[in-house]
Amino acid sequence: MSEQIKFIVEQLNKEPFKKTFNLITFDSVEPLQLLQVLNEVLAEIDPKHNIDIREEAPDQTAKRMFSLLGILKYKPPGCASDMSAFRQGLVTGSKPIIHPILHWLLQRTNELKKRAYLARFLVKVEIPADFLQDDVVADTYHQYEELVEGFKTLHRECEQLKNCGFSTAEIRRDINAMEEEKDQLIKRVERLKKRVDTVSNHQRMLEMARQLRVEKEREESLMQQKQEQKNQLFHAEQRLQRAQQQLKDLRQASADAKPENKLPKELESKKKTVHYLQKVVAEPAMGHSDLNELEAKIQEVNTQINQLIEKRMMRNDPTDDKLFLFRQQASIISRKKEAKAEELQEGKEELLIMEKELAQKTNQARDFDGTEVLKGDEFKRYVSKLRSKSTVYKKKRQELAELRTEYGVLQRTEEILKQRHEAIQQQLQAVEAKHGITGFSDTQEELERVSALKSELDEVKGRTLDEMSEMVKKLNALIAEKKTALAPVIKELRPLRQKCQELTQEYEEKKSLYDSCAAGLESNRSKLEQEVQGLREECGQEETRYHYINCLKKITERQIQRAADEMKLYVSADPQERRKALREQYNRNILEQENMGKKLREKQKAVRESHGPNMKQVKMWRDFEQLMECKKLCFQKQQNQNSIGQVIQEGGEDRLIL
Incomplete structure (x- = not known):
């Protein structure tokens, strides 16, 4: 605990708090002042809490501090059952509660500042479900959630740029180095101009060199265009091959359009797809570390490719041009920049298209069932639920297909039986017409059907009447039995009801007495706890004061002992013992410093006397x-003029020879 208080005092005495506490003064701070110190630390983390707690109600102060500590994810020491004691201690400014909070906050102030800043934008506003039924409120809340997600991505990108970007000092160093190189190049160009001015026809030579440079640049641009056209031709050939393959597949599919040819192929392709998906599922899931490794490998391969391209271009191009490397690097960087710009533009266009599709799908889904698009874990749960439903749907679909096939078989059987029945009816009608009794079979069937129906109705009616009479008899007998069985019970129940009412009244009176007694005891207990807590704090303060006075006493005794020892050494007759005294040591040190000062003054005088001649000698040098x-x-x-004359003489001799 002492180390904890020491750390708190050290941090509060530093910037930006600038307190003047020590262990004694900090330990003797009043609860209200301690709460004010805690509020100042919270205000440093979140400026919103820069409030004087004397001008604020205690319940509002406690609520504000609880909310901020909850946002900062502070976990009080102890189990969850001590939360009521923690709340009460925070309201009353208890030291055992406030000191751990201050220690935790001062250990990680920068981290908590960042967390408090993010909480202002990421802690979502709680809206009741009833209000979300309104379309306007739902759309506004959906936009609010999208803005929160956008803030998350932008903040993440900002942190990545801060961590991986160049610092301003490095950029300034690079700029200074480039400026120095530029100055050197300018000086070098000026020297070369001075050397060239003395040469005859230097303007014509410069023009030829300029034309040569222009032609080389033109050649380089033509080579780039040629390479780009080759790439475009290669991509076009690939697209043509893909189109031809698709056309071939479509022709084969149209040729094999019969079910007996098409179904086995589709079944085989579905099996291959399922096998591929099973392989994908069997592979372990890729995490952020795996993706980072793949990105690092891709970046490494790209750097190797760029290095190989640079080496090839250095071998093929002439090396006499000193600025070729710079132009080569500039062209490579420009190509990279153009490629990245095209990729960025394509990505932006694709992102816009996907955002439009997402908005359309979201609106369609909202219009379809009135619900929002699922995200994160809810979408995973929905997918798993959908998979289980899909399996059930497949089973039901298979059963439905079997039932349909069976229905088709039964329908076909019914049609066959109907055809046979019609054939038999026709034969029967022919026989009746032959014997002169046409319609006899129909009349006979109708009479049989009516008689059978009448007999069935008579049987049902008789059974129903018998059942009703039996049911009435049973019910009457059952009611009589229940009445006879309940008569003695009702007689016994009447006095018991009266007794129950009396006991209930007595219970209510006793309960009211118990509640009043319990409330009085609880108030007495809370008062005693407060008195005990005050006495404990007073005891702790007295103990601290005792230890402080004891330390002062020991320090004073030690100083008195040192003074006595010093006096004993100073009065001693032994010169060796006297030399150990502090006074003698200080006198020796003073004498040594005075001697050193004399030597330095003499040396200064000599330097002043020799300064004039030395400066004259430096000027002469x-x-x-x-x-x-x-x-x-x-x-x-002179050497340059001789070399130029020699060149002119040699040129004249060459012209004479020609």
Whole structure:
């Protein structure tokens, strides 16, 4: 606990709090002042809480601090059953509750600042489900959720850029280095111009060199265009091959359009798809680390490709152009930039298309069943539920197919039987017409049917009357039995009801007495607990004061002992013992410093006396260096003139030979 308080005092004495606490003053702080210190720390984390708690109600202060500590995910020490004591201690400014909170907050202030800043945008507003039934409120809340998700992605990208981007110091160093290289190149160009000005026909040579550079750049651009056209031709050939393959597949599919040819192929393709999906499911799921490794490998391969391209271009192109490497790097960077810009544009267009499709699908889904599109775990649960339903649907569909086939068989059987029945009826009608009794079979069937129906109705009516009479008899007998059985019970129940009412009244009176007594005992217990807590705090303060006074006493005794030892050494007759005294040691140190000061003053005087001649000698040496530099420049100029004259003489001899 002492280490904890020491850490709190050290942090509060630093920026930005600038307190002047020590262990004693901090331990003797009043509960209200301690709450104010906690509020200042919370205000440093979240400026919204920069409030004077004396101008705020205690319940509002407690509610505000509870909400912020909940957002910061502070877990109080102890089990969950101590939460009521934690709340009460925070309201009353109890030290055992406030000190751990301050220690936890001051350990991770920067992290908590970031968490509080994010909580302002990421903690969603709770809206009752009844209000979400309104379409306007639902659409507004949906837009609010989309904005929260957008803030998450933007904040994540911002953090990545902060962590992986270049620092301003590195950029400034690069700019300074480039400026130095630029100055060197300018100086070098000026020197070359001075050397070229002395050569005859230098303008014509410069023009030829400029034309050569232009032609090389043109050649390079033509090579790039040629490579791009080759790539376009390659992509077009691939598209043509894919189209031809699709056309071939469609022709084969149209040729094999019969069911006996098409079904086995479709079944085989479905089996292959299922086998591929099973392989995919059997493979372990890829996490962020696997994706990062793949991205790192892709980046490494791209760098290797760029290095190989640079090497090939360096081998093929001439090396006499000093600026070729810079132009090559610039062209590579420009190509990369154009490719990335095209990829970015394609990605943006695809993103817009997908966002439009997502909005359309969301609106369609909302219009269809009035619900929002599922996300995250809810979508996974919905998919798993949908899979189980799909299996059930497949089973039911299979059963339905079997029933349909059976229905078709039965329908066909019914048609066959109807045809046979019609044939027999026709034969019977022919026989009746032959014997002169046409319609006899129909009349006979109708009479038989009516008589059978009448007999069935008579039987049903008789059975119903018999059952009703038997049921009435049974019910009457059952009612009589129940009455006779319940008569003695009712007689016994009457006095018991009266007794129950009396006992209930007595119970209510006793309960009211118990509640009043319990409330009085609870109030007395809370008062005693507060008194005990105050006495414990007073005891702790007295113990701290005792330890502090004891430490002061020991320090004073030690100082007195040192003074006595010093006096004993100073009064001692032994010179060796006297030399150990602090006074003698300080006198020796003072004497040594005075001697050193005398030597330094003498040395300063000598330097001042020799400063004038030394400066004259330095000036003479600089003049000598300037003279030698001038001679060197004159010699170089003479050498350049001799070399130019020799070149002119050789050119004249060549013209004479021609």
